[in-house]
Amino acid sequence: MDRSIPLIKHFVALIKMDPFDSSGRFIESLAQKVIGSLDLKVVQKFEHTFKPDGITLGFVLAQSHLVIHTWPESGTIHIDLVACSPIKEKKFKQALISFLDKQNIQLIEVKAVNFF
Amino acid sequence: MDRSIPLIKHFVALIKMDPFDSSGRFIESLAQKVIGSLDLKVVQKFEHTFKPDGITLGFVLAQSHLVIHTWPESGTIHIDLVACSPIKEKKFKQALISFLDKQNIQLIEVKAVNFF
Numbered sequence: 761m762d763r764s765i766p767l768i769k770h771f772v773a774l775i776k777m778d779p780f781d782s783s784g785r786f787i788e789s790l791a792q793k794v795i796g797s798l799d800l801k802v803v804q805k806f807e808h809t810f811k812p813d814g815i816t817l818g819f820v821l822a823q824s825h826l827v828i829h830t831w832p833e834s835g836t837i838h839i840d841l842v843a844c845s846p847i848k849e850k851k852f853k854q855a856l857i858s859f860l861d862k863q864n865i866q867l868i869e870v871k872a873v874n875f876f
Numbered sequence: 877m878d879r880s881i882p883l884i885k886h887f888v889a890l891i892k893m894d895p896f897d898s899s900g901r902f903i904e905s906l907a908q909k910v911i912g913s914l915d916l917k918v919v920q921k922f923e924h925t926f927k928p929d930g931i932t933l934g935f936v937l938a939q940s941h942l943v944i945h946t947w948p949e950s951g952t953i954h955i956d957l958v959a960c961s962p963i964k965e966k967k968f969k970q971a972l973i974s975f976l977d978k979q980n981i982q983l984i985e986v987k988a989v990n991f992f
Contacts, residue, residue, distance in 0.1 A: 761892050761894065761951070761982045761983060762950070763890065763892060763983060763985075765950045765952070766947050766950055766952060768890075768954060770888065770956075772886065772989050774879065774884075774991045776877050776879060778877065803924055804922060804924050806920060806922045806934075806936060808919055808920050808936045810938075816936050816940070816941065818922075818934070818936065818941065820922060820924045820932050820934065822926075824932070824945055824954075825932065825934065825943050825945070825956070827941050827943070827958070829940055829941070829958070829960075831882050831960075834878070834881045834882055835877070836881070836882060838884060838940075838958070840886075840941070840956065840958060842943070842945070842954070842956060844945075844947075866877045867877060867879060869879075869991060871989055871991070873888050873987055873989055875890045875985060875987070
């Protein structure tokens with residue numbers, strides 16, 4: 761039993777921006793920035809809009825999944841990325857920072873989930 | 877800016893079982909066990925079968941998301957649960973243990989992702 765097989769890279773980002781563009785188009789662009797920067801491959805997309813506010817936008821990837829949740833009322837974006845490919849935490853965070861409006865970011869924190 | 881709003885509970889489980897029933901039906905039942913035990917509400921389901929092996933089964937929840945990936949060739953099940961409700965890590969782990977065949981579990985480890 762080898763807990764390092766398969767390789768599973770798991771990064772979670774919590775972003776606080778108040779206000780942020782909570783439109784589906786903006787969140788989709790943010791997701792595509794991450795996907796493009798990390799060379800991920802989408803095999804399926806799913807989306808759900810909550811009332812009165814908030815979006816869940818997700819992608820099944822050839823490498824696992826990317827899911828973004830937003831809570832506009834508290835200026836919160838939560839990004840969950842699991843990939844069985846050697847993606848880098850730094851590159852993930854850079855993709856987020858380069859896409860978002862730096863002036864409005866109050867917090868951007870990335871955590872890695874490691875089992876080995 | 878309050879990083880504890882919204883409440884986000886995030887648990888990730890890595891399970892090693894070799895062999896395990898890698899059928900879609902089994903993984904769906906495992907997911908339903910988690911969903912039922914933690915009183916989660918499904919708003920959308922998505923699924924992808926990889927070749928030659930492996931499933932991604934996911935649910936957009938009223939509370940966020942649950943995604944299960946399997947790698948049967950290495951006896952691996954990865955479960956990612958994000959919920960904006962006060963779910964308990966212990967209850968999550970218990971739901972998994974009570975569903976799975978104890979004799980075949982080589983590893984079951986749960987990690988919590990906390991930003992505050």
